[in-house]
Amino acid sequence: MPHVPQIRIPATYMRGGTSKGVFFRLTDLPEAAQVPGEARDRLLLRVIGSPDPYGKQIDGMGGATSSTSKTVIVARSNQPDHDVDYLFGQVSIDTAFVDWSGNCGNLSSAVGSFAVSAGLVDPARVPQNGICTVRIWQANISKTIIAHVPITEGEVQETGDFELDGVTFPAAEVQIEFMDPADEGEGEGGGSMFPTGNLVxxxxxxxxxxxxxxxxxxxxxxxxxxxxxxxxxxxxxxxxxxxxxxxxxxxxxxxxxxxxxxxxxxxxxxxxxxxxxxxxxxxxxxxxxxxxxxxxxxxxxxxxxxxxxxxxxxxxxxxxxxxxxxxxxxxxxxxxxxxxxxxxxxxxxxxxxxxxxxxxxxxxxxxxxxxxVKKAVMSRSARVLMEGWVRVPGDAF
CATH class of the missing domain: 3.10.310.10 (Diaminopimelate Epimerase; Chain A, domain 1)
Structure with a gap:
């Protein structure tokens, strides 16, 4: 019986804050998945292991929770004064559905680190030692996020003594600024922070x-x-x-x-x-x-x-x-x-x-x-867990 071989796609598995996800450079995705649509969704579903009626995502990279059923696509930005574009896909565990309607704040803390390590940030902006300020365009919600990524000897510093409740081990602190975080798009409030016009x-x-x-x-x-x-x-x-x-x-x-x-x-x-x-x-x-x-x-x-x-x-x-x-x-x-x-x-x-x-x-x-509100600020941490390739059947998307 003829079979379809698997293909491999460069990917990085990262923890960001209290979440984990599979990170891709846009240009590393198969051509059909480099644009929004059914092929991209089907590919990401197969990578994560969804839909899984057992709810375990055994045949994929997902961890069977909302915090671990996540994907990220990063590309060099075409937006003025930004380094990278960041697109987040929340993958449903038991249904064939990828939700693109919002951001993941936890994984936002890993985007800057990934961008620097993946060569998506201009080397002239990366110090030998110090903090690299990565300007991120959050494409799901059209907002700016600023990540302050620690750099040691020209490389992203991931280890440190910053402790974050919900994460077992300490790591390097990454400060994240969510600029102008109020949603301007939807709701009967016409762009108001409070779409009904009321605080309560x-x-x-x-x-x-x-x-x-x-x-x-x-x-x-x-x-x-x-x-x-x-x-x-x-x-x-x-x-x-x-x-x-x-x-x-x-x-x-x-x-x-x-x-x-x-x-x-x-x-x-x-x-x-x-x-x-x-x-x-x-x-x-x-x-x-x-x-x-x-x-x-x-x-x-x-x-x-x-x-x-x-x-x-x-x-x-x-x-x-x-x-x-x-x-x-x-x-x-x-x-x-x-x-x-x-x-x-x-x-x-x-x-x-x-x-x-x-x-x-x-x-x-x-x-x-x-x-x-001009910005909201918090500290998180991020760490590469594994890097290399993910594999999916060639007819999965």
């Missing part, structure tokens, strides 16, 4: 009730609700949510009605095809709890508690883009995030998540009645 809305969710909700477009479209309004404390770990099918259905229902209210979808059933955005999160005032690693987090360690879901499951730590939304909302008095953090204006916030704590900074100003 009454969101009617059939079968759940009417919930107070802050719906914000910053970093990634996010719906925040109060933990106590849906029967939680904000100290929950993954098993408390992910092992409860009724809870997951409730959160997806809230997310779908929030997406409709934000103008991200026109019909409720469209939410199933837009799994990556918006995110759904719940907030609470500070409280003592024990993180997933067994580390004690005291109420005095944080300004508030946040738990967020990604691709239908509670995230083990916090999505980087959702952290941008948290920092932005915390900087604006009157949002549910700000109220949970004490209600005062602040330019940085430390929040508790299932794996520990994270600090994110953002400065908000009001101009002609509209809230604006």
């Amino acid at each position: 809305d009454d969101l009617e969710v059939p079968g759940v009730g009417t919930l107070n909700a802050t719906m914000i477009n910053a970093g990634i479209p996010t719906i925040f609700v109060n933990a106590e309004d849906i029967g939680y404390t904000g100290t929950e770990l993954q098993d408390a949510i992910n092992s409860d099918p009724k809870a997951l259905t409730m959160f997806e229902t809230i997310r779908a009605y929030g997406a409709l209210r934000m103008g991200l979808i026109q019909h409720l059933e469209e939410a199933a095809k837009r799994q990556h955005t918006p995110k759904i999160a719940f907030v609470a005032k500070p409280a003592d709890y024990r993180s997933s690693s067994g580390k004690s987090v005291a109420a005095s360690d944080v300004d508030l508690l946040v738990r967020a879901l990604s691709m239908g499951k509670l995230h083990h730590a916090m999505m980087g883009t959702a952290a941008v939304a948290i920092g932005t909302a915390a900087a604006i008095p009157g949002t549910l995030v700000s109220l949970a953090a004490g209600g005062r204006a602040r330019d940085a916030v430390r929040f508790g998540h299932p794996s520990g704590t994270l600090r994110v900074g953002a400065e908000a100003t009001q101009v002609d009645g509209e809230w604006q």
Whole structure:
């Protein structure tokens, strides 16, 4: 019986923040996959090992969680004053679907390092020792990200003593700036950070009730609700949510009605095809709890508690883009995030998540009645885990 041989494609497997993904240079992809479309999606699905009805992604590079079912494509930028273009694809685990609707904030921290190592940044801009400022155009959402990549002896420095809750081992610190993070594209607010025009809305969710909700477009479209309004404390770990099918259905229902209210979808059933955005999160005032690693987090360690879901499951730590939304909302008095953090204006916030704590900074100003945030800042780390080639059957795309 004739068979189709496998082909190999240059790729790098990287951790960025609390996520992992397969990174490609655009020009290394097969020609048919160098442009958006079915061939690209089918290729990335096969690389990651989806769709997998077993939910394990055994026959691919995915790790069977939303944090590890990710792909990145990087190219030299045609945008003025940018080094590279960065495109993120969130690969569904059990369905044949790649979601291109948003960014991954965690993997953003690896893009600068990958770009330097892959020769995509002008060598004249890479110091022998010091910090290389990589100007990244985030192509999914048309935003600028600045990555401050440490360089030692002309090479990207990956090892160090920076510790990040949710990541087992320390590494080199990479500071990331999300410039002008408010979404300008979608929603009935016509480009407003708050697409409904309100800091808090009454969101009617059939079968759940009417919930107070802050719906914000910053970093990634996010719906925040109060933990106590849906029967939680904000100290929950993954098993408390992910092992409860009724809870997951409730959160997806809230997310779908929030997406409709934000103008991200026109019909409720469209939410199933837009799994990556918006995110759904719940907030609470500070409280003592024990993180997933067994580390004690005291109420005095944080300004508030946040738990967020990604691709239908509670995230083990916090999505980087959702952290941008948290920092932005915390900087604006009157949002549910700000109220949970004490209600005062602040330019940085430390929040508790299932794996520990994270600090994110953002400065908000009001101009002609509209809230604006020039940038949000956080520190992450990144590391190459493996590099070489991925292999896929030649007829996979």
